[in-house]
Amino acid sequence: GAGVSQSPSNKVTEKGKDVELRCDPISGHTALYWYRQSLGQGLEFLIYFQGNSAPDKSGLPSDRFSAERTGGSVSTLTIQRTQQEDSAVYLCASSRPLGTSADTQYFGPGTRLTVL
Amino acid sequence: KQEVTQIPAALSVPEGENLVLNCSFTDSAIYNLQWFRQDPGKGLTSLLLIQSSQREQTSGRLNASLDKSSGRSTLYIAASQPGDSATYLCAVYGGSYIPTFGRGTSLIVHP
Numbered sequence: 001g002a003g004v005s006q007s008p009s010n011k012v013t014e015k016g017k018d019v020e021l022r023c024d025p026i027s028g029h030t031a032l033y034w035y036r037q038s039l040g041q042g043l044e045f046l047i048y049f050q051g052n053s054a055p056d057k058s059g060l061p062s063d064r065f066s067a068e069r070t071g072g073s074v075s076t077l078t079i080q081r082t083q084q085e086d087s088a089v090y091l092c093a094s095s096r097p098l099g100t101s102a103d104t105q106y107f108g109p110g111t112r113l114t115v116l
Numbered sequence: 117k118q119e120v121t122q123i124p125a126a127l128s129v130p131e132g133e134n135l136v137l138n139c140s141f142t143d144s145a146i147y148n149l150q151w152f153r154q155d156p157g158k159g160l161t162s163l164l165l166i167q168s169s170q171r172e173q174t175s176g177r178l179n180a181s182l183d184k185s186s187g188r189s190t191l192y193i194a195a196s197q198p199g200d201s202a203t204y205l206c207a208v209y210g211g212s213y214i215p216t217f218g219r220g221t222s223l224i225v226h227p
Contacts, residue, residue, distance in 0.1 A: 107159035
């Protein structure tokens, strides 16, 4: 595909359930980001993957959040024991970092998560 | 910690007006600054990326400028059109690949 894809586009779950969100980056992009966008808030960085390096997890809000990236391509964001405050749009982006400066990020359409 | 502020938060203008959207940041030690557009229910689309060594970038009716010393960037939209209606986000890259985003300016251009 030409762009970043995310699935599902919408997810409604009950409080306490686990959810998995998927991101397929643009082929060849070594960098992958997860963000969270809550109503009325800006984009909140969650986690950053770059090639085979250890991911930067500094933005994960709690240990209920985790993410992995298999084979340097597809990434999954997992939220365990979901809470109502986890309701948000989760956005994924990929890019090709150039040296010490970041290249343009390409965003997926997002997954809208609603926790009842 | 980098903080990014966008002013105004919302803007409604008639078609044809020239617009200026503002972005300010607290830490001037940045690598890049990027402007994005977000349509309702969609992801972000990159508009312009300004590297730290540059002062401005232009694409069509859009022009973005960067003044690192004062911690400011502006996005200029010429001859606005209804199709320009969207939220415009500014993102600042500091000493890592992780950007800090502003909360955006919601723009409505009415016919």
